[in-house]
Amino acid sequence: MEQKNNSLLVYTIFYFLFLYIPVLFLPLFSFNDSNYMSFPLSGFTFRHYEDMWSKTPVFRALWVSVKVGVIASVVSTVIALMAAKAFTKYKFIGSRVSYAAVLLPFLIPEIILAVSLIVIWLSLGFKLGLVPVTIGHILFCTPFCMLILVSRIEGFDSSLEEASRDLGENAWGTFWKVSFPLYLPGIIASLLLGFIISFDEFILAFFLSGSDPTLPMYMWNQLRFIKKLPHVLALGAIIIVATTFVVLLAYWLMNLGQAKEKDFKI
Amino acid sequence: MWRYINKLYARSDNVKAYTLLTPALIFFFCVMLTPMLLTIAFSFFTQINMNEIDYSFTTDRYVEFFNKPLLTSLLFKSVKISFIVTFVTLLTAYPVAYYIAFYVKKNKTLWLILMSLPFWTSYLLRIFSWKIILGTKGVINSGLITLGLISEPLTFIMYSQTAVVITLSHAWAAFALLPLYVSLDKIDYSLIEASRDLGNSRLETFWRVTFPLSLPGVIGAILIIFIPTVGDYVTPQMVGGVDGRMLSYMIQSYFGKVNNIPMGAVSAVIMLAAVASITMIVSYATKKLTQRVA
Numbered sequence: 001m002e003q004k005n006n007s008l009l010v011y012t013i014f015y016f017l018f019l020y021i022p023v024l025f026l027p028l029f030s031f032n033d034s035n036y037m038s039f040p041l042s043g044f045t046f047r048h049y050e051d052m053w054s055k056t057p058v059f060r061a062l063w064v065s066v067k068v069g070v071i072a073s074v075v076s077t078v079i080a081l082m083a084a085k086a087f088t089k090y091k092f093i094g095s096r097v098s099y100a101a102v103l104l105p106f107l108i109p110e111i112i113l114a115v116s117l118i119v120i121w122l123s124l125g126f127k128l129g130l131v132p133v134t135i136g137h138i139l140f141c142t143p144f145c146m147l148i149l150v151s152r153i154e155g156f157d158s159s160l161e162e163a164s165r166d167l168g169e170n171a172w173g174t175f176w177k178v179s180f181p182l183y184l185p186g187i188i189a190s191l192l193l194g195f196i197i198s199f200d201e202f203i204l205a206f207f208l209s210g211s212d213p214t215l216p217m218y219m220w221n222q223l224r225f226i227k228k229l230p231h232v233l234a235l236g237a238i239i240i241v242a243t244t245f246v247v248l249l250a251y252w253l254m255n256l257g258q259a260k261e262k263d264f265k266i
Numbered sequence: 267m268w269r270y271i272n273k274l275y276a277r278s279d280n281v282k283a284y285t286l287l288t289p290a291l292i293f294f295f296c297v298m299l300t301p302m303l304l305t306i307a308f309s310f311f312t313q314i315n316m317n318e319i320d321y322s323f324t325t326d327r328y329v330e331f332f333n334k335p336l337l338t339s340l341l342f343k344s345v346k347i348s349f350i351v352t353f354v355t356l357l358t359a360y361p362v363a364y365y366i367a368f369y370v371k372k373n374k375t376l377w378l379i380l381m382s383l384p385f386w387t388s389y390l391l392r393i394f395s396w397k398i399i400l401g402t403k404g405v406i407n408s409g410l411i412t413l414g415l416i417s418e419p420l421t422f423i424m425y426s427q428t429a430v431v432i433t434l435s436h437a438w439a440a441f442a443l444l445p446l447y448v449s450l451d452k453i454d455y456s457l458i459e460a461s462r463d464l465g466n467s468r469l470e471t472f473w474r475v476t477f478p479l480s481l482p483g484v485i486g487a488i489l490i491i492f493i494p495t496v497g498d499y500v501t502p503q504m505v506g507g508v509d510g511r512m513l514s515y516m517i518q519s520y521f522g523k524v525n526n527i528p529m530g531a532v533s534a535v536i537m538l539a540a541v542a543s544i545t546m547i548v549s550y551a552t553k554k555l556t557q558r559v560a
Contacts, residue, residue, distance in 0.1 A: 005369055012365045015358065019384045019439055022395045025405060029398065036403055079289045086286035090279040098287055101294045107489070109497025109541065111514050115534045116301035118521055119308055139297045142290065193386075200388040203499055207521065216390045223394065223504070236391045247386040251379055 027237040035230055052231040061218035065199050068130060068214060072137035073145075073194030077187060079138070080145035087146075088153045106143040113139065114207035121208070128210035136204035141197050145190040152186025152254070185253040192250040196243055215239070302538075309531040316525055327532040337516060337533065344512040345540055347427060348495040351434040352488055355442045358435065359487075363446035364476075367453075381447070385440035393504050396433040400424045400505060425507025433501050438494075442487040449483025450476075478555075485552045492548075493541050513537055 033045035052058060083102055087095060105113060113136065121132045160182070164174040180187075202216040209217060219235065222228045284291075309327055312320040331337050366377050384392070399405040400423045407419040423429060453476065461471040499514040506512070513533060520530030 005365070008361055008365045008369065012362045015362045016380065018436065019381075022399055022436060023384055023387055023392060025395050025398050026391060079293060082286040082288075083290040086283040090283035092280045092283035095283070098291065102290050104294070105298060107493055109494055109514075109537065111497040111499055111517055112302070112305075112534050112538055113298070115517060115521060115530060116305045117297070119305045119527065119531065120301040122527075123304060135297055139293065142293070146290075196386060200386075200390070202390050206499075207518075216388065219390060219394075223397075232394075236388070236394065240387050240391060243387055244383065247383065248379075255375070 023240060026233055026240060030230070030233040030237040035227060048230040048234040052234040055231065057213075057218060058215075058231075058235060061213050061215045064130065064212055065215040068134050068137060068205075069195045069198040071134050072141055072198040073191050076138045076141035076145045076194050077149075077190045080142050080149050080190060081183070081187065083142075084146050084149035084153055088150055089158070102146055103143045105139050110140070110203045111207075114204050117204070118207055128208055130209060130212050132208040133205050133214070136208055137198040137201055140201060140204060141194040144197055145194050148190045148193060148254070149183070149186050152183055152189075156182050189250040189253045192246050192253075196246055196250075200239075200243070305531045306535055308528050309535045311528045311531075313526045313528050319527065327528050328536075330529070331532050331536060337513070340511065340513040340516055341533075341536060341540065343427070344496050344514070344537070345544070347430055347434075347510070347512065348492050350431050351438065351495050352492045354431060355435045355438055355491055356446075356484065356487055359439055359442035360446055363443050363450055363483075367447055367450035368455075378444075378447070381443045382440050389437065390500060392437050393433055393501050396429070396436065397424075397504055400429050400432070424505065425509065427506070427510045429505040429507075430502055430510040430512075433505050434495050434498065437501065438491045441490045445483040445486035445490065446480065447483070449480045449486070453479045481552060481555065485548065488548055489545060493545065496541050497537055 028041075030048055031044050031046070032041050033043035033047070034041075083098075086092075087099055117132055117136050118128070121128060126132070161174055161178055164178045165171075169177065200216060201214075202220065205214045205217050206220065213221065215235075219232050222232045308319075310323050310325065312322070312324060312326065314320050362381075366374065366381070370377055397404070401407070402419045402421060402424060404424070406423065407416075410416045411419065457475055457479070458471055461475045462468075466474060496512075497514050498512065499518060502510045502512045502515060514537075517530050517533045517537070520526045520533060
């Protein structure tokens with residue numbers, strides 16, 4: 001291990017400032033008593049928040065995003081859990097190819113996923129709407145959920161499952177009584193992060209949703225009008241705080257899982 | 267009979283694994299592979315009018331794509347901007363990953379969380395915050411005017427390729443930091459010590475030992491940043507203006523107001539082909555490079 005390197009430390013601190021400060025301008029200006037996002041700041045106000053609170057389209061879009069997010073995160077977590085189990089537990093022919101196939105949506109420009117879904121959806125004669133958006137989100141969330149779950153499942157001793165089988169429990173019982181409780185922190189983390197990804201996703205929703213806007217689409221539509229910007233700032237600030245909270249919760253859960261595992265080994 | 271099937275099932279890892287993988291693979295085939303193949307098929311059709319498509323095979327759309335200077339220049343610009351973004355992000359993130367891997371002793375998890383946290387805030391909002399910063403009446407301009415350093419707002423920063431590069435380098439930072447950190451953290455420190463003991467300077471040690479060993483992380487970061495940024499739509503639209511416009515803009519308008527699905531499909535296929543060929547070149551070059559190092 002190296003001893004000390006002050007210039008590198010200073011650089012690292014500046015880099016972290018570069019990462020964090022831009023995002024913090026949104027909450028800052030959301031309390032600024034002006035319609036323009038510029039210095040000098042003109043005073044503290046809650047009026048942008050009140051303005052946001054009084055707009056019904058915000059809540060309609062929020063409800064759409066929550067619906068899509070919950071369905072997408074639950075379905076992708078189930079698909080990802082089964083896949084993660086297959087990849088961690090078995091050695092099988094074609095495992096590398098299948099692994100690449102599941103991760104592929106993560107490695108293709110999102111706009112291409114969106115466009116391909118439009119082509120097939122319209123060819124089948126369906127109308128664009130929230131169904132293709134949800135399907136697209138499931139496709140997009142599954143790789144993330146699988147990576148979270150693979151690291152969770154790899155982290156614990158498979159001899160516990162074997163012991164349960166040896167003691168006469170069947171496969172189903174072993175899953176519910178032994179594996180599931182052990183995976184649970186990872187599963188919840190996967191649900192939370194899957195929800196966040198879907199909740200924030202813009203491109204697929206923008207291309208596929210037709211007339212029902214999700215929350216990111218609502219914000220995008222408002223950004224064109226300077227006068228409507230401040231209430232988007234307030235909304236954005238709330239989203240940033242809420243997202244950060246959920247993500248920290250998910251991280252905490254993943255670590256909680258690790259602590260539990262150590263207890264088991266004792 | 268059933269007993270035989272059960273026995274076979276219990277024995278074969280292949281069968282069990284693919285049973286578990288069924289939903290994931292069905293999803294992959296129906297929602298990803300088939301739509302993409304269909305998009306490739308559509309790139310050989312012709313849009314006659316708003317609602318009608320001629321389904322006879324033709325390569326005319328490809329000829330049309332390469333005969334339109336606008337489209338080829340946007341394709342070139344997309345690849346160029348992504349290249350610069352990837353390079354800038356890697357170069358600026360590497361020292362940070364290096365510092366955390368080799369100098370941080372306590373609370374590494376905390377540093378890792380700090381690295382990845384901004385990535386989880388809404389992509390749209392992160393890009394939007396750069397619009398606030400770089401805009402004509404934005405943070406930088408109004409700040410400099412308030413401080414009395416300039417009297418007129420600087421117009422060259424907003425709505426340009428530079429704005430797109432800055433914004434994307436910020437948005438994708440976590441994707442460079444994490445793979446770089448993982449590969450640097452794996453390096454056996456005694457190799458670096460050995461190199462020093464054998465008389466190499468710090469710089470020589472870095473070039474001959476540390477950097478080659480961190481190559482998997484470098485490649486991972488290159489691919490994970492380059493591929494998605496080529497097709498990025500939000501950033502060029504929000505901060506790029508006309509100068510920073512990329513191919514994604516044309517794809518969107520072909521599927522939107524222009525309504526020429528075959529032409530949009532051609533643009534998407536060509537974008538995908540560009541991404542795939544560059545990915546292959548990068549992986550091939552690394553393979554050669556790592557072979558030489560080893």
